[in-house]
Amino acid sequence: MLQETLKERSAFAHQQLEKIVVAKLKSIRSQKDYVELLKQFYTYFNRLEHAIEPFITDEILPDRAERRHSGFLAKDIISLGGTTDDIPVPKVPEINNPVQALGALYVMEGSIMGGPIIVQMLKKYGITTGTSFFSGYGSETPIKWACFMESLNKNIMASAQQEVIETAVDTFDRFAFVLNNH
Numbered sequence: 678m679l680q681e682t683l684k685e686r687s688a689f690a691h692q693q694l695e696k697i698v699v700a701k702l703k704s705i706r707s708q709k710d711y712v713e714l715l716k717q718f719y720t721y722f723n724r725l726e727h728a729i730e731p732f733i734t735d736e737i738l739p740d741r742a743e744r745r746h747s748g749f750l751a752k753d754i755i756s757l758g759g760t761t762d763d764i765p766v767p768k769v770p771e772i773n774n775p776v777q778a779l780g781a782l783y784v785m786e787g788s789i790m791g792g793p794i795i796v797q798m799l800k801k802y803g804i805t806t807g808t809s810f811f812s813g814y815g816s817e818t819p820i821k822w823a824c825f826m827e828s829l830n831k832n833i834m835a836s837a838q839q840e841v842i843e844t845a846v847d848t849f850d851r852f853a854f855v856l857n858n859h
């Protein structure tokens with residue numbers, strides 16, 4: 678099934694990215710450091726959302742308007758006294774069709790799964806506010822994930838599996854690059 682293949686084939690890229698995010702979290706010493714990390718997430722997620730936007734229609738993902746988006750990051754940044762004005766424009770994967778858009782969205786939606794761990798880690802470093810993005814859908818997460826995967830399975834034909842996997846891996850790798858270069 679696509680779900681298992683996608684998870685298996687992108688596992689290494691996920692692991693690499695996770696290591697970078699964990700290292701960044703561990704180096705947080707102040708609220709200002711946390712805002713810097715939020716800004717790195719914002720720059721990438723916001724740009725990627727714009728890239729996939731033309732392809733993720735209501736028909737493909739009926740509840741797309743209710744899903745988490747980079748606006749949560751902007752809200753968190755501003756609530757902590759930061760700004761999104763001075764954000765660089767990162768390179769995101771090239772998105773030219775709904776298959777590639779779903780591959781990128783798989784990475785963004787899946788990142789909600791690590792959210793509770795990130796929120797716990799932040800607590801350890803004294804950060805308890807400005808965490809709406811990482812809090813994701815809370816107890817609704819499993820149902821939202823199942824619903825997203827259903828849409829992915831419905832919209833990706835067997836012949837397009839390779840393309841969705843490649844875009845997902847590219848989405849992980851480019852985010853790792855962005856985080857490593859800030």
Ligand code: HEM
Pocket residue numbers: 680683684691694695698699783784785786787788789790791792794795852
């Ligand atoms: C501290 C950093 C992170 C931790 C600890 C973490 C942890 C996890 C965990 C525990 C899962 C659930 C695995 C399972 O149920 O089998 C998961 C899934 C996932 N994470 Fe992360 N994650 C982190 C960062 C990220 C980031 C930054 C992204 C993407 C931007 C991401 C993308 C994904 C995806 C796509 C999945 C779904 C895999 C699947 O079931 O197909 N994660 N993560």
